[in-house]
Amino acid sequence: MNASAGHGASVRIEACGKTFIDGTRALEPATLDIARGETLVLLGPSGCGKTTMLRIIAGLELPDAGGKVLFDGNDMTSVPIERRNVGMVFQSYALFPNMSVSDNIGYGLKIRGVPAKERAARVAELVALTNIAGLENRRIDQLSGGQRQRVALARAVAIRPGILLLDEPLTALDAALRDRLRGELNRLLRALGITTIYVTHDQAEAMELGDRVVVMQKGTIAQIGTPREIYFTPQSRFVAEFIGAANIIESPIENGYLVLPGGRQAIGIDANFPTVVAMIRPETIRVVETGSAPLSGVIDSISFIGDRQRLVISGVSNRLFTVDAPNTVQAKAGERVGLLISPEAVRLLPSES
């Protein structure tokens, strides 16, 4: 594994926008720095421009005039993909159907003129690393989805790329396999230490894999930050709602309290506003006796999830309120309960979003 440990290149995207010939504005000019060895996740809903940004970094798409892509400080904007030394894993895997598994993995080395013996050794190394021993001579159509994913990754990594680019590599797999491979992929990426840019629309994947996460919305960058920053201090309603579950509240603030139909909630600062947008994560709320909390509501429904239970409560704010309670809490639908929320758990968001 040490043999393949490298740290890759740093990447800078400078004012890269993308307008397709048909006039579609897929990406507003964006600037982004990715440190050497970092794993950066591009996260966002379908059509927000993740793939477009990845393809610009790869060299498969040219940014609009004025945009620049730099690797280690060198301008790569006009360098074609075949000379950028990037490893790429496509959503459909794009494995060569006319080649065996080991020929797929060794293709990039063959193109580089690596002698057969050295190539075979490197392929064997990657076969071991990605856990696909025994499949070397199979044709691609004889592999399962998870095996294809591993071959695609092995092929991309074989060339010792400076940057690894992955476009939703797990989306085509079923949920259980996705969870397992996510952990495996995480360990592998850490071990390789290559600069990695990972595209996904699955926030759990983004949280687990990313050193930093870029949340995208309609071709713009909504927020950049570590998974914790993104989760605990979202800067917009969009980010708050896209990452995890969130209770969004619109209400006035009086003397440092949110004034809600179900009671008053302290926010920790003394302020007055006619109306604000605030977010409260479901797991930060404690369910207590009605008398011992300033907020209360009526349980609408309960879903038991196993490790916890999710209560939907009405009458707290203008919309239904979601609370994640420990699975030991005894509660029934129709019951009135108190909700205890610490002031720090209330996050105010810019109201225009």
Next chain:
Amino acid sequence: MSHRSFVWLCLLPLAVVTAAFFLLPMARLVVTGAEGPQGAAGYLAILTEPRYRATLINTVALAAATTIVTLIVATIAGMFLQRHRFPGRAVLIAMLTFPLAFPGVVIGFLIILLAGRQGLIGDLSNRVLGEKLVFAYSIYGLFLGYLYFSIPRVILTIMAAVQKLDVGLEEAARSLGASPWAVQRDVVLPALAPAFVASGAIAFATAMGAFGTAFTLATNIDVLPMLIYTEFTLAANFSTSAALSVGLGIITWFILALARSFSGSAVAAAG
């Protein structure tokens, strides 16, 4: 009536038609081929008699050359037409496929207009080189005619196959460092192999059996269909023409089977 016998009953018309229009005449043809003065050895004459053998070699060479050149031209043109959008593209495709409906006679006529005694090329070369270039009535004219005939057919097949190519595969190869040439060699051509075999087979078989063009260009060309025609109508040599016909069928079939088995692995892998 059981389900099974019902199916058999339905197959009956097919069996009758097959027997009446295919098996019986074929069998008769095979038998006729062996009814000449030499008996069954008449078939051997296709290979031993120098004139027949030369014609046979001519025909196969011509058909093979036609197939190869057609595939090259049609692949480049088909790939370009499918991958690029430019003004006049639709018109160009329409023009390229226009000769689809032409019978061999019309193709022959076109070749004469182009390279015949009063042809365009002759006029032009006469003015430029002071020498009249006429090749319509030679094997080159025939070759040109066959190209004209098969390119439209093959282009359409190739265009359909190119449309189905996975662009992701090409991008993947490029990301691994493959030059445009290497991408063609390692990804595109293998993926098009089934289309090459299918359309190449049609081009080859058509060129082996084409008669109209050869007949129109007539002079000094010996290809199998012409030979069969002369043996049949002029020499009234039924057994020889029957033997030649059977030979034409078998040789075409054999070469196609050979091509298919050669490309078989590629086709299976790309499938």
